[in-house]
Amino acid sequence: MxxxxxxxxxxxxxxxxxxxxxxxxxxxxxxxxxxxxxxxxxxxxxxxxxxxxxxxxxxxxxxxxxxxxxxxxxxxxxxxxxxxxxxxxxxxxxxxxxxxxxxxxxxxxxxxxxxxxxxxxxxxxxxxxxxxxxxxxxxxxxxxxxxxxxxxxxxxxxxxxxxxxxxxxxxxxxxxxxxxxxxxxxxxxxxxxxxxxxxxxxxxxxxxxxxxxxxxxxxxxxxxxxxxxxxxxxxxxxxxxxxxxxxxxxxxxxxxxxxxxxxxxxxxxxxxxxxxxxxxxxxxxxxSEKKEKSKAVVGIASDTGFSTLYVGKYLMNREIGFGRRLLQILEDEQISFEHAPSGIDDISVIIRERQFTPEKEVKVLERIKEELHPDSLSLQHGLALIMIVGEGIMETIGIAEKAATALAHANVNIKMINQGSSYVSMMFGIDAKDLNKGVNSLYKVFFDDDYEYE
CATH class of the missing domain: 3.40.1160.10 (Acetylglutamate kinase-like)
Incomplete structure (x- = not known):
């Protein structure tokens, strides 16, 4: 049936x-x-x-x-x-x-x-x-x-x-x-x-x-x-x-x-x-599973309308519960997050812009300052995400290099990269205004067999 x-x-x-x-x-x-x-x-x-x-x-x-x-x-x-x-x-x-x-x-x-x-x-x-x-x-x-x-x-x-x-x-x-x-x-x-x-x-x-x-x-x-x-x-x-x-x-x-x-x-x-x-x-x-192996990258997806909440604090990694308390502030304001790449002294939280009203934006930033005492704090709008997708990405050497080179040749600045949280995708954050040229450059690199950089 x-x-x-x-x-x-x-x-x-x-x-x-x-x-x-x-x-x-x-x-x-x-x-x-x-x-x-x-x-x-x-x-x-x-x-x-x-x-x-x-x-x-x-x-x-x-x-x-x-x-x-x-x-x-x-x-x-x-x-x-x-x-x-x-x-x-x-x-x-x-x-x-x-x-x-x-x-x-x-x-x-x-x-x-x-x-x-x-x-x-x-x-x-x-x-x-x-x-x-x-x-x-x-x-x-x-x-x-x-x-x-x-x-x-x-x-x-x-x-x-x-x-x-x-x-x-x-x-x-x-x-x-x-x-x-x-x-x-x-x-x-x-x-x-x-x-x-x-x-x-x-x-x-x-x-x-x-x-x-x-x-x-x-x-x-x-x-x-x-x-x-x-x-x-x-x-x-x-x-x-x-x-x-x-x-x-x-x-x-x-x-x-x-x-x-x-x-x-x-x-x-x-x-x-x-x-x-x-x-x-x-x-x-x-x-569920492909019978034959295909190209490492099968598709390139993209979307606009994201914001980046950046929080920096020296020795953040030693402060137990810091990430939980940050996300709790967002939860209290009914804000869900999309991605949260982090380092030793900083963390970025990617959020869809539509979740922020001006009132929520002010309240979230004030609470982070008062409760987490960060060294630096910013909220930037106008972010676009580009995701290259394929089950062969993690098994193929040089995918990140090819993607980064493609964006560089298109004169697109990478603001954020997230690799490893998913076995089938690699994500790049860029300015929304650069989305089209970034996607076109990535497509040429991964799907146009005859394309070569000048």
């Missing part, structure tokens, strides 16, 4: 959903279908989830929301009518939106209810369309599917007992179409995963039913070795390991939500990333 997950671009219009239908028809092993909310039809369009979030926020502010609601209903109307489906389906969606808007619940719980309507409606539309094609297909609500989650609105975590219940879905006949992005608590409350969570649902179902393959259909032919908006015509990656994909996802690759593969990874299920518009292409496979 295969699990096929279709992203928002695959469900943005009736034309795209017809392609989904053909893909499902072409392989009888595709028994489980996970769907996202309708995505953008073009660059100027908006994702359905964004429209629903705006609708909820407008309602919470007691502002008129009729125009937004009309936009949402018209979008669903066009999809349903162009597919030739029963108008009753549209009426049900409209009723569901109005019902959830009027519920007496907390804003967080209500937001989850409203923004889940995109995926839920997609599942009903796709299942009805498959039936219209003569296939045996059923809409299955996540509660019925057994997706039990923690009570954390907007950030639900799957509960371990879910998987045994999900496994029983194997016994059902026909094609089961399940909305992604949300599950239910033991008390029966709807709660969503973090944004991009339909990928998580797909991985959960694949793990639960012990799928032979989890197919993730999107709008790209494969995963590329580097961001194609930075490097023109980059090479495709045919095979990745789970560890490599997770590192790449964390560091800026947008194909997967960075938590999405964990359930499939634990079960050892291979993942195929394929294009709904070109389903005949091989795509990229994500596996």
């Amino acid at each position: 295969k699990v096929a997950k279709f992203g928002g671009s695959s469900l943005a219009s009736a034309e795209q959903i017809k392609k989904v239908g053909e893909i499902i028809k072409s392989d009888p092993k595709r028994k489980f279908v996970i769907v996202s909310a309708p995505g953008k039809q073009n660059k100027e369009d908006r994702k359905m989830t964004d429209l629903l979030i705006d609708l909820a926020n407008t309602s919470f502010a007691n502002q008129p929301y009729e125009e937004l609601l009309q936009t949402i209903i018209i979008r669903f109307y066009k999809i349903i009518t162009d597919l030739g489906l029963n108008r009753q389906l549209l009426d049900d969606i409209h009723h569901s939106i109005l019902h959830n808007l009027k519920r007496e619940q907390s804003a967080a719980d209500k937001m989850d209810l409203i923004k889940s309507i995109g995926e839920d409606s997609s599942a009903k539309i796709v299942s009805d369309y498959l039936v219209s094609l003569g296939l045996e297909a059923y809409y299955v609500n996540p509660k019925e599917a057994g997706i039990l989650v923690s009570d954390e609105p907007g950030n639900a975590q799957i509960l371990p007992e879910s998987f045994e219940k999900i496994k029983t879905l194997r016994e059902r006949s026909g094609i089961l179409v399940i909305p992604g992005f949300f599950g239910y608590t033991k008390a029966g409350k709807l709660v969503t995963f973090s944004r991009g969570g339909s990928d998580i649902t797909g991985s959960i179902i694949a793990a639960g039913i012990h799928a032979e393959l989890y197919e993730n259909f999107t709008d790209v032919d494969s995963v590329y070795s580097v961001n194609p908006t930075i490097v023109e015509n980059p090479k495709e990656i045919k095979v990745l390991t789970y560890k490599e994909m997770r590192e790449l996802s964390y560091a800026g690759f947008t194909v997967f939500h960075d938590e999405a593969l964990i359930p499939a990874f634990k079960r050892g299920i291979p993942v195929a990333i394929k294009n709904t518009n070109n389903p005949h292409l091989q795509g990229t496979f994500v596996v």
Whole structure:
């Protein structure tokens, strides 16, 4: 059995959903279908989830929301009518939106209810369309599917007992179409995963039913070795390991939500990333272990929006508990850190800029001064991280030298380097303004076989 997950671009219009239908028809092993909310039809369009979030926020502010609601209903109307489906389906969606808007619940719980309507409606539309094609297909609500989650609105975590219940879905006949992005608590409350969570649902179902393959259909032919908006015509990656994909996802690759593969990874299920518009292409496979050795570096990921908190103190290494107390200050202010490279007399903590409000910034710096008595202290914004990824990095001599030389030739100053904390990646911190030229230089060194420095 295969699990096929279709992203928002695959469900943005009736034309795209017809392609989904053909893909499902072409392989009888595709028994489980996970769907996202309708995505953008073009660059100027908006994702359905964004429209629903705006609708909820407008309602919470007691502002008129009729125009937004009309936009949402018209979008669903066009999809349903162009597919030739029963108008009753549209009426049900409209009723569901109005019902959830009027519920007496907390804003967080209500937001989850409203923004889940995109995926839920997609599942009903796709299942009805498959039936219209003569296939045996059923809409299955996540509660019925057994997706039990923690009570954390907007950030639900799957509960371990879910998987045994999900496994029983194997016994059902026909094609089961399940909305992604949300599950239910033991008390029966709807709660969503973090944004991009339909990928998580797909991985959960694949793990639960012990799928032979989890197919993730999107709008790209494969995963590329580097961001194609930075490097023109980059090479495709045919095979990745789970560890490599997770590192790449964390560091800026947008194909997967960075938590999405964990359930499939634990079960050892291979993942195929394929294009709904070109389903005949091989795509990229994500596996537990590669059968053949590949290049040491398989991809280069990058992201901006980081800050560096630098703390220096003579003989810091002898002061027991210094690092713990520093991180405790951040924890008290609800700030998580990304990396913390350290030396004998200093430590740098890498933090995403969005976690700092001006008030938090002042408070953190004041507390560090008062409680840790550093010799030097600074907080710098505008940092970008570049990560070179590959399971062969630690076994290959000269990777760090090649990377550092590539950045030097691009006239990019390295502000931070972190090697050793991960067996599959090496990370460089640079000024955000130098990101593009740094990535281009690294790509030439590791992927352009004919390139030589002048």
